[in-house]
Amino acid sequence: MLQAKNVVIGAGPAGMACAYELAKAGRNPLILELENQPGGICRTLDFQGYLFDIGGHRFLTRSKEINELWSAVMGADMLKVKRLSRIYYHRKFFSYPLKFFDTFAKLGAMESVKAVASLLWCKYREIGDIKTFDGWVTRNFGRELYKVFFKNYTEKVWGMPCSNLSADWAMQRLRGLSVKVLLYNALSVIRKDRPKTLAEEFLYPRTGPGEFFRRLQAAIQEMGGTFAWGKKIVAIKTDGEKAVSLIVEDCRSGKREELEADTVFSTAPLPVLVNSLIPKPEEDVLEASKKLKFRSFLVVNVVLNVDNLFPDQWIYVQEPDVKMARIQNYKNWSPEMVPATGRTSLGLEYFCNENDDFWKSSDMDLMDMAMTELEKIGIASREHLINGFVVRIPHAYPVYSMHYTEDVKKLRGYLEHFSNVRTFGRGGLFHYDNSDHALLSGLYTARNYLGNGQHDVWSINENMSYMES
Numbered sequence: 442m443l444q445a446k447n448v449v450i451g452a453g454p455a456g457m458a459c460a461y462e463l464a465k466a467g468r469n470p471l472i473l474e475l476e477n478q479p480g481g482i483c484r485t486l487d488f489q490g491y492l493f494d495i496g497g498h499r500f501l502t503r504s505k506e507i508n509e510l511w512s513a514v515m516g517a518d519m520l521k522v523k524r525l526s527r528i529y530y531h532r533k534f535f536s537y538p539l540k541f542f543d544t545f546a547k548l549g550a551m552e553s554v555k556a557v558a559s560l561l562w563c564k565y566r567e568i569g570d571i572k573t574f575d576g577w578v579t580r581n582f583g584r585e586l587y588k589v590f591f592k593n594y595t596e597k598v599w600g601m602p603c604s605n606l607s608a609d610w611a612m613q614r615l616r617g618l619s620v621k622v623l624l625y626n627a628l629s630v631i632r633k634d635r636p637k638t639l640a641e642e643f644l645y646p647r648t649g650p651g652e653f654f655r656r657l658q659a660a661i662q663e664m665g666g667t668f669a670w671g672k673k674i675v676a677i678k679t680d681g682e683k684a685v686s687l688i689v690e691d692c693r694s695g696k697r698e699e700l701e702a703d704t705v706f707s708t709a710p711l712p713v714l715v716n717s718l719i720p721k722p723e724e725d726v727l728e729a730s731k732k733l734k735f736r737s738f739l740v741v742n743v744v745l746n747v748d749n750l751f752p753d754q755w756i757y758v759q760e761p762d763v764k765m766a767r768i769q770n771y772k773n774w775s776p777e778m779v780p781a782t783g784r785t786s787l788g789l790e791y792f793c794n795e796n797d798d799f800w801k802s803s804d805m806d807l808m809d810m811a812m813t814e815l816e817k818i819g820i821a822s823r824e825h826l827i828n829g830f831v832v833r834i835p836h837a838y839p840v841y842s843m844h845y846t847e848d849v850k851k852l853r854g855y856l857e858h859f860s861n862v863r864t865f866g867r868g869g870l871f872h873y874d875n876s877d878h879a880l881l882s883g884l885y886t887a888r889n890y891l892g893n894g895q896h897d898v899w900s901i902n903e904n905m906s907y908m909e910s
């Protein structure tokens with residue numbers, strides 16, 4: 442049987458940060474990753490010299506420590522990007538984050554009157570259940586603005602009615618935003634003392650976020666860490682009190698090996714981790730794990746023979762007549778993402794469930810559909826298509842259903858029986874975290890283990906998120 446002391450499952454931001462901290466302390470971690478490169482959902486893909494994120498990844502944080510880590514690793518290779526990301530609705534671009542005057546000017550007089558009346562009505566009559574996404578946004582923006590700017594996109598993302606979605610997601614992503622705040626910001630522009638409350642600028646590595654993780658990988662290896670790529674953990678054997686060994690499958694050959702481990706640091710999705718335990722947990726734990734769902738993400742990446750389509754880094758597609766939810770334009774993130782002049786690379790983003798019909802469509806069909814939609818909404822014509830490819834990401838978004846906190850609590854409690862298993866990261870905590878939170882959860886998990894602090898990784902991003910998506 443193979444042996445390792447400290448095994449890290451996953452080379453995404455959380456696993457990489459944990460491995461970095463362990464390696465710094467001389468603990469020689471072994472990192473097992475089912476993909477062939479580091480970065481997890483933050484990795485950068487190279488397609489014929491064109492660089493693509495898995496959905497654009499802004500580097501933006503309120504943590505001084507993470508900012509310092511990014512600067513130390515990237516130095517001068519980090520760009521400061523002025524954010525432009527508008528909503529595309531009824532073939533018009535609306536500023537996003539929403540801007541008071543822009544929004545009402547583009548909606549037109551009739552729609553604006555309806556929106557204001559609806560806002561007052563919903564606010565003062567306390568319309569909607571504030572515990573749901575639907576109710577929370579309705580109270581803060583009114584029914585009309587909710588329908589125009591939030592409902593369609595949110596239902597595309599989550600694949601369920603907003604009334605079944607917990608308000609936690611709205612609180613995490615929209616906290617601090619309301620029509621009152623938009624008006625205040627708009628008036629502050631006139632007063633020239635506008636507070637910097639919205640994320641208007643972000644950092645971005647010149648050649649995409651993957652470069653940060655490649656450099657971190659080199660540092661970890663230099664300090665004694667080892668990476669094994671294309672390896673999937675399919676089971677964890679326990680003796681009832683601790684994990685004893687892991688069953689590791691080679692993704693290419695399917696061959697399985699057993700690996701004895703002293704400590705398991707896991708960033709695998711929480712319900713997947715719990716389900717991989719042998720012997721199996723009790724029925725109520727398995728039931729809770731089945732109820733925790735993830736939304737998957739599929740992106741059709743294309744290279745077009747056209748110089749410039751729009752100046753935004755990304756666009757939210759609110760058009761109800763297409764499935765597409767967002768469009769990334771990578772040359773607007775960094776010019777180095779596109780190697781040739783006169784070309785544009787786009788990421789056309791869709792949300793779906795793993796193994797549904799959409800997920801299982803052939804790459805050719807998806808490419809064809811995406812180009813049809815792009816043409817239909819008037820962004821680009823299919824005659825400009827040079828080439829493209831499709832990426833599918835399972836477990837991309839933990840779904841905040843109305844019961845998820847209870848189910849997470851149950852799994853968390855169960856895992857606490859195993860003294861040497863630590864779960865962290867976005868999927869591992871079942872928390873809608875950004876990469877900065879994931880990095881912090883990795884650093885803190887390692888420090889807790891090393892005896893350098895007692896951090897509660899489960900509450901890392903409370904009060905730490907930037908305000909909107």
Ligand SMILES: Cc1cc2nc3c(=O)[nH]c(=O)nc-3n(C[C@H](O)[C@H](O)[C@H](O)COP(=O)(O)OP(=O)(O)OC[C@H]3O[C@@H](n4cnc5c(N)ncnc54)[C@H](O)[C@@H]3O)c2cc1C
Nearest residue numbers: 451453454455475481482496498499674866867875876879
């Ligand atoms: C479309 C999209 C856009 C985003 N945009 C931003 C943004 O702009 N800014 C930002 O900061 N964050 C953004 N995020 C969030 C960010 O991607 C995550 O917070 C971050 O990637 C989480 O890191 P993680 O290490 O916890 O998980 P992941 O990135 O999911 O990494 C987990 C790793 O573990 C591996 N793994 C899982 N199970 C196993 C197993 N059984 N065996 C072996 N390996 C396994 C996976 O292959 C993966 O590499 C975005 C997310 C999405 C989906």
